[in-house]
Amino acid sequence: MTEDEFLAALRLQAVPNIGDLTAKKLITHCGSPTAVFQDKAQHLLKIEGIGKMTLKGLHDPNYAHEAESEFEFVSQEKLDYSYFMDKTYPDYLKHCADGPLLLFHRGNIDLKNKKIISVVGTRNITNYGSAFCEAFVEEIAPLHPIIVSGFAYGVDITIQKLAMEHGLQTIGCLAHGLNQIYPKAHKKFVSKVKENGGFLTEFWSTSNPDRENFLKRNRIIAGISEATLVVESAEKGGSLVTADLANGYNREVFAVPGRFSDKYSTGCNNLIKRQQAHILTSAAELVYHLGWELEAEDAKTPIQKQLFVQLDETEKSIYSYLQSNGKQLLDLVAVECRLPIFKVSSTLLSMEMKGLVRALPGKLFEAI
Template sequence: MSESELIAALRLQRVPNIGDITAKKLISHCGSPSAVFGDKRQHLLKIEGIGPLTLKGLYDTVHIEEAEAEIAFIKKHGIEVHYFMDDAYPQYLKHCIDAPILLFAKGTIDLRGKKIISVVGTRNITSYGQAFCEALIEQLAPLDPIIVSGFAYGVDIAVQRAAMEKGLQTIGCLAHGLNQIYPKAHAKYVSAVERNGGFVTEFWSDSNPDRENFLKRNRIIAGMAEATVVIESAEKGGSLVTADIANSYNRDVFAVPGRSSDKFSVGCNNLIKQQKAHMLTSAADLVYMLGWKLEEKPTKQAQKQLFVELDDTEQAIYSFLQSNGKQLLDTVALECQLPIFKASSTLLNMEMKGVVRPLPGKLFEAI
């Protein structure tokens, strides 16, 4: 995108009554951001849904000065700018009608050919939620997905730290400009995140982490990913807003169930009861529902590698499945004396090695 077009796109963002949907309508009609400002007001007023109030301030020159100042900031700090029609713009987000026309990014983000999921939840994460975050990432690690979250307290930072520990890319969606970090306590993670993914935001450098910005930010979290996972949530909370947005985008939503007496499981349980989310008990549920296929190896090759590559736990599971045929995940865990999350993680690793395959209904069989 040329600098002149970027200035025009930035100007559009600053016009008070023009949001992302209207901006896209104007750009589509005129052909480019700069063409919007080159067209006559009376022509623009003929566009369906565009009225005098919408165009108020469109030609205000103060927006040019603001755009130029923001470009200076972008250049100084090495920020990438992705225009909604560019190839580098997140592909899933492109399909969201209200996605921002510009997305600012910093770090080493590489979305090419990657599976992407968003993980959100309460800021008051419990030990149950923490353990689930770690187990989920461990189980998904062989698939090398990108983990998107909000870099906030609780579930967000827990899942992003777990992703980095497993060498996965993680993206923090911010509710403010790239000139600051909120919460400040998470500044210590910034360098690590930028080395293992990065940050994205639609907000300019003069934007603060105001409450309404977090609500806007949630649509980026939901829109960037193929699916959204809610790990823990009270009866009300921002993660439930993100889940609703994901549903409005026709994306899969998953929720981790909890005890009915647990305050921070109420939101997830309600999502499941209201059929707004699939129940998520392990990564295998997500892998199956999203159709994330692992490359299968020929049977002979798998058996040839059996004694070379399987550890004691994997060998025990393989022997059990070989002797007993198709079995449920719960049965495998029970008979092999393993916690559910450990059995699920091990089966996923074994699937990667080509010695087991998942079947509908949470069944597994030896190859």
């Protein structure tokens, strides 16, 4: 998009009564952001859902000045931005009617990989939640997914740090402008995140991390990915809002179950009980539900069994057991091979990528 069109899009954002849905409607009708300001009011009022109150302020010079100031900030900071019609705009988010008109981003974000997962949860992560995150990322790493979260305390920063440790791209969706970082305690992770992905936001440099911004930001986390995973949540919380939004976008939602007596498992257990989320105890289950095991790393060709593949001792043990015993439960494989479940899960996922085993419904696996 040209600078003139970008400035016009910013002007639309600045007008109080024009949100993302209305802005897109005006642009679609007129053909471009600049055309909206060039068209006559009587023509715009003929658009369904557009009234005088909507257009109030459209030509107010104060909002034009605000847009110009933000334009200068973006230019000076050399920020990247994506317009909702651009090729660089996240594909999954394009299918969300209320997706942001504009997204601003820093870092090395590359969304060519369609394997994108949003991981959310409580800010008060427990040892149980941390252990699950560690096992999950280790299992899923061979598929090189993009991990999206909110860069907040608890589950967010835990999953994003683990993603970076395993060389995965991670994206932090912020509830404020790119001129600041919240929480401040996470500034030490900023450069590493930008190296391994980056940050994106719809908010201007004039926006602060206010409560309503976090709730608004959640729709981006839910909409930008193929699936949302809730690791831990109390009975109420922002992660449940994100799960609800993901369901509204017809995306897959997963939740990690916990003991009924654990405060931060209540939200997840309720999602599962109400059939608003798939129960998730290992990455292999997510891989199965999303059909990722049917794809190669380049997402173009089916995984083929590699002949004469080099196996380590753990892989040899598991493969030999499955060859001799046929379809077997994950837990039973772990018991019979005398290996911890998290190790068996990650090894089986790696073996799937090599075309040696196949995941089946019900946590069953078989040698190919």
